[in-house]
Amino acid sequence: NNRQPEYFFTFYHGCVFKRKNSEGLIFNFYFANLDEIEKKIKKFLLKLNLLLYYYSFHYLNKRSGSMDLKAKIEDYLLKGNWVNKKLNDSTWIIQDAYEGIDNLVVFEQNPLVIFRLKLMEVPSKNQEAFFKKLLELNSLMVHGAYALEKNNVIVTDSLEGENLDFNEFQASIEAIYMALTNDYKVLKEFK
Known part of the structure; x- marks a missing residue:
């Protein structure tokens, strides 16, 4: 009677594995030294946590960097459907014209996003009344x-x-265009 045992028991790395002899499938395993296995598992989990912490910290720092702010600006310009042209790596001009004024410049100067629009030149006559009105509108x-930038009146805004x-990005652009549509009519009377 040459009958083989139904199961083989194999000792491997501190564990005893019970497997079926004909197919080699593992059905069950028993720890020979539970304390040693527990230490190995804890050590592995500690290494895994450290790796996860390192990569999440690295990822968060990368996300707050200059390149991501530029990508965020481009994404917001597309999302808002503003016609724009990229002038260089960190400067865009929005070209939605109002009475010939189409020069709203958005530029990234990490950590800020700056909006700037040249409204008009300072009039040569009646400047005192003009500046008084400009201050009233500013409030x-x-x-x-x-x-004022040299001899030009500009509208400027900056965001962190x-x-x-x-919503912040859109509110800045809309506030500048609202000022442009309402205040430009008043200010151009001083020309």
């Missing part, structure tokens, strides 16, 4: 402010790039 602006969301 009514929701986002941004009027400013780190936590920038689409």
